[in-house]
Amino acid sequence: xxxxxxxxxxxxxxxxxxxxxxxxxxxxxxxxxxxxxxxxxxxxxxxxxxxxxxxxxxxxxxxxxxxxxxxxxxxxxxxxxxxxxxxxxxxxxxxxxxxxxxxxxxxxxxxxxxxxxxxxxxxxxxxxxxxxxxxxxxxxxxxxxxxxxxxxxxxxxxxxxxxxxxxxxxxxxxxxxxxxxxxxxxxxxxxxxxxxxxxxxxxxxxxxxxxxxxxxxxxxxxxxxxxxxxxxxxxxxxxxxxxxxxxxxxxxxxxxxxxxxxxxxxxxxxxxxxxxxxxxxxxxxxxxxxxxxxxxxxxxxxxxxxxxxxxxxxxxxxxxxxxxxxxxxxxxxxxxxxxxxxxxxxxxxxxxxxxxxxxxxxxxxxxxxxxxxxxxxxxxxxxxxxxxxxxxxxxxxxxxxxxxxxxxxxxxxxxxxxxxxxxxxxxxxxxxxxxxxxxxxxxxxxxxxxxxxxxxxxxxxxxxxxxxxxxxxxxxxxxxxxxxxxxxxxxxxxxxxxxxxxxxxxxxxxxx
Ligand SMILES: Cc1cc2nc3c(=O)[nH]c(=O)nc-3n(C[C@H](O)[C@H](O)[C@H](O)COP(=O)(O)OP(=O)(O)OC[C@H]3O[C@@H](n4cnc5c(N)ncnc54)[C@H](O)[C@@H]3O)c2cc1C
Numbered sequence: 001x002x003x004x005x006x007x008x009x010x011x012x013x014x015x016x017x018x019x020x021x022x023x024x025x026x027x028x029x030x031x032x033x034x035x036x037x038x039x040x041x042x043x044x045x046x047x048x049x050x051x052x053x054x055x056x057x058x059x060x061x062x063x064x065x066x067x068x069x070x071x072x073x074x075x076x077x078x079x080x081x082x083x084x085x086x087x088x089x090x091x092x093x094x095x096x097x098x099x100x101x102x103x104x105x106x107x108x109x110x111x112x113x114x115x116x117x118x119x120x121x122x123x124x125x126x127x128x129x130x131x132x133x134x135x136x137x138x139x140x141x142x143x144x145x146x147x148x149x150x151x152x153x154x155x156x157x158x159x160x161x162x163x164x165x166x167x168x169x170x171x172x173x174x175x176x177x178x179x180x181x182x183x184x185x186x187x188x189x190x191x192x193x194x195x196x197x198x199x200x201x202x203x204x205x206x207x208x209x210x211x212x213x214x215x216x217x218x219x220x221x222x223x224x225x226x227x228x229x230x231x232x233x234x235x236x237x238x239x240x241x242x243x244x245x246x247x248x249x250x251x252x253x254x255x256x257x258x259x260x261x262x263x264x265x266x267x268x269x270x271x272x273x274x275x276x277x278x279x280x281x282x283x284x285x286x287x288x289x290x291x292x293x294x295x296x297x298x299x300x301x302x303x304x305x306x307x308x309x310x311x312x313x314x315x316x317x318x319x320x321x322x323x324x325x326x327x328x329x330x331x332x333x334x335x336x337x338x339x340x341x342x343x344x345x346x347x348x349x350x351x352x353x354x355x356x357x358x359x360x361x362x363x364x365x366x367x368x369x370x371x372x373x374x375x376x377x378x379x380x381x382x383x384x385x386x387x388x389x390x391x392x393x394x395x396x397x398x399x400x401x402x403x404x405x406x407x408x409x410x411x412x413x414x415x416x417x418x419x420x421x422x423x424x425x426x427x428x429x430x431x432x433x434x435x436x437x438x439x440x441x442x443x444x445x446x447x448x449x450x451x452x453x454x455x456x457x458x459x460x461x462x463x464x465x466x467x468x469x470x471x472x473x474x475x476x477x478x479x480x481x482x483x484x485x486x487x488x489x490x491x492x493x494x495x496x497x498x499x500x501x502x503x504x505x506x507x508x509x510x511x512x
Contacts, residue, residue, distance in 0.1 A: 013089020
């Protein structure tokens with residue numbers, strides 16, 4: 001295959017599917033969308049219930065089975081971080097929670113030297129994505145591709161969780177944490193198809209409706225090796241193993257996700273020169289930040305046996321709580337669900353429920369390096385989880401808060417004994433022994449203008465023309481919540497930047 005398109009999008013994940021749709025809608029261009037995984041319409045992929053989702057995470061047919069190198073902060077453990085390997089990417093295998101993040105997260109991005117990435121600038125893109133079941137408002141979108149609905153049938157335990165949060169002084173649970181205020185407890189919002197029973201990802205919501213467009217070519221089952229450069233201009237994407245070139249007359253957009261996009265750049269000769277040279281790659285563009293700044297959300301489970309039967313939930317978490325601790329943004333998010341979401345050694349027969357405090361803003365920063373120059377070989381993933389003591393302290397505080405919630409009268413008649421960590425356990429060692437990923441790696445192609453930045457505020461790779469990165473890897477700092485909705489927002493904004501030559505039509509108040 002030696003063919004040419006106007007735009008070549010490498011990676012048909014959450015971001016790639018949004019971009020393909022918007023570029024087709026807003027230009028007369030031809031678009032190639034290249035993906036190593038298969039189509040997203042497999043039954044087990046689009047079912048949203050709990051067992052179906054979790055079984056996808058170890059399935060190499062739909063997931064990249066990334067595993068970290070040993071993590072000293074976790075007692076030397078290696079942690080599995082599956083990522084989607086199917087059209088729709090991680091959004092096709094994720095847990096469907098819909099969380100935009102805190103306005104302060106995006107104002108922080110802007111303050112890092114990224115003009116027009118503050119919350120007020122980005123709100124139009126969140127709205128453009130969304131078909132909110134409550135209808136449009138100044139804060140929510142009503143006509144976008146992605147259906148967003150509140151969790152429908154929370155269990156008795158989850159209702160108790162929300163009243164416990166109220167008793168501890170957090171705002172009550174009947175409001176919209178994606179609206180004007182995030183802190184407090186709420187039932188989760190999820191991205192599902194209307195009717196609720198089927199997964200809605202960007203593959204189903206954005207891509208499916210334009211699959212018959214003749215200007216779109218979707219190639220599945222194709223492994224991307226690297227971006228082809230002519231000097232410092234991106235001219236196409238080189239495929240493996242045959243080396244076919246898919247040419248791009250306008251732009252190449254890399255959307256391979258946080259654990260793959262930096263590897264694609266490095267194989268293209270864009271990155272830290274000494275590391276590239278170690279693998280026999282000719283350094284073409286020196287960008288020391290490629291693969292750096294890797295960070296992720298971590299959770300620990302605080303599990304209880306239940307006195308009452310609890311039906312299995314549709315999602316892992318039915319309720320959530322964001323706590324305000326510092327710097328205007330929440331430090332902790334809680335997932336709460338009527339399941340025993342704790343390590344096997346703590347589980348018991350019978351019903352249970354789990355509070356899972358999530359470290360929202362880790363101080364620890366890690367890196368991603370190539371294992372070899374071969375595109376089929378997974379990179380070395382080293383998030384340096386819990387390297388910073390402050391991160392441990394936040395999770396210990398989360399355990400204490402979980403216990404305070406469980407001890408309120410709201411759980412009387414429901415709460416049985418604490419299964420994990422258990423009353424006699426040292427909390428710091430429990431955190432280091434059991435903390436695990438929430439599958440939200442970000443930051444390896446960070447947006448900004450300093451030496452560590454990889455892309456500029458228009459997501460163009462520094463020092464290269466005709467090349468952008470558009471996916472979760474560009475987040476300079478992780479958001480206060482699950483990362484799919486902000487990744488969709490990033491791709492919406494990118495489409496706007498690409499088609500308006502940097503002006504940003506939506507942000508400037510223009511209509512699609
Ligand atoms: C198990 C799990 C649960 C999650 N739960 C939630 C949740 O409940 N709510 C939430 O908001 N977020 C959740 N997330 C996170 C969220 O889904 C991701 O942040 C988001 O999907 C990232 O989008 P992306 O476009 O950056 O990358 P991805 O969606 O991962 O897309 C990257 C795509 O590029 C392809 N690709 C990569 N390398 C190559 C290559 N060399 N050649 C060809 N193709 C390639 C991949 O196969 C993939 O399809 C979860 C993630 C996981 C994995």
